[in-house]
Structures are given as structure tokens and as C-alpha cells.
Amino acid sequence: xxxxxxxxxxxxxxxxxxxxxxxxxxxxxxxxxxxxxxxxxxxxxxxxxxxxxxxxxxxxxxxxxxxxxxxxxxxxxxxxxxxxxxxxxxxxx
Ligand SMILES: [Cu+2]
Numbered sequence: 001x002x003x004x005x006x007x008x009x010x011x012x013x014x015x016x017x018x019x020x021x022x023x024x025x026x027x028x029x030x031x032x033x034x035x036x037x038x039x040x041x042x043x044x045x046x047x048x049x050x051x052x053x054x055x056x057x058x059x060x061x062x063x064x065x066x067x068x069x070x071x072x073x074x075x076x077x078x079x080x081x082x083x084x085x086x087x088x089x090x091x092x093x
Pocket of ligand 1: 036037038039040041042
């Protein structure tokens with residue numbers, strides 16, 4: 001009997017963890033960005049994106065003219081991230 005109870009609670013814990021994971025909509029997107037000329041530009045884009053809610057990681061590729069963003073789309077959409085890049089003075093594609 002005790003064994004069954006212990007098993008049951010372990011399953012419930014796993015189920016709870018699964019729900020928490022599904023409640024987030026983590027997505028990794030790469031956005032092409034025109035107009036970044038130097039490390040300062042890269043930093044501007046990085047800081048602008050990091051200020052958005054739900055953005056967990058930003059990696060600017062200056063040479064490749066793109067930025068890789070990991071974000072929770074239930075908090076900030078990809079369109080909103082692009083809008084933020086525009087506001088910082090660069091051209092997302
Ligand atoms: Cu620059």
C-alpha cells in the first residue's frame with residue numbers, strides 16, 4: 001500500500017512539471033537585421049531585445065546580419081521583437 005502511494009505522488013509531480021513546461025511557449029527564432037555596422041549596433045539590438053518580457057537569450061551575428069532570439073511567445077511575439085529592433089533604428093526582415 002505504502003509503495004503505491006509513493007508511486008502515485010511521484011507521477012503527480014512529473015505531471016505538474018510537464019504542465020509548467022507547456023504553459024511556456026519558448027521559441028527560438030532567427031531574424032535577419034539590416035543596418036548593424038559595428039559592435040555598438042550589435043549591443044543596441046541585443047539590449048533592445050533583452051528588455052522585452054519573455055526574452056531569455058539574444059545572440060547577435062554581426063557578420064551574418066542576423067540575430068538569434070529565444071523568447072516566450074505568450075509574452076512577446078516575433079512581430080513585437082521585430083518592432084523593437086525597428087525602434088532601435090535597424091531593419092529586421
Ligand atoms: Cu554601429
